[in-house]
Amino acid sequence: MNAPHASATHAPDPHGHDLHDHGDTHGHGSRRSYLTGFLLSVVLTVIPFWLVMGDVLGDRTWTAMIIFAFALVQIIVHVRYFLHLDTRAEGGWTLISFVFTVVIVCIVLGGSIWIMYHLNTNMMPNMTMPPAGG
Numbered sequence: 001m002n003a004p005h006a007s008a009t010h011a012p013d014p015h016g017h018d019l020h021d022h023g024d025t026h027g028h029g030s031r032r033s034y035l036t037g038f039l040l041s042v043v044l045t046v047i048p049f050w051l052v053m054g055d056v057l058g059d060r061t062w063t064a065m066i067i068f069a070f071a072l073v074q075i076i077v078h079v080r081y082f083l084h085l086d087t088r089a090e091g092g093w094t095l096i097s098f099v100f101t102v103v104i105v106c107i108v109l110g111g112s113i114w115i116m117y118h119l120n121t122n123m124m125p126n127m128t129m130p131p132a133g134g
Helices: 032-052 060-081 087-122
Strands: none
Touching: 032 060
């Protein structure tokens, strides 16, 4: 009695179901997509490194904003090319759950920073530091 999805690497399921068949409609990536992701990651790392080490812009604020933009693009590259989160993976549910997680984390972090700032501002408005050595 052979299970319909049994192979040399997977043990047959007594109910005839393949345990690794989770609705994924495409492969996890080709060598070309991994190389594309790797090259984009290297470029998105080298350019900010060059901006800082060469003091190319001369303005720390602009340099920080550009590095932040490169970091956001690199997050998208990693999500797309290495985590394979797109609308095709499992009917888009993995992407939806990832976006939901990002929204919740942003709400929690942003809310925490907002609360701490306002607590500091409203609870200690006239707080001054005593002089050192006095």
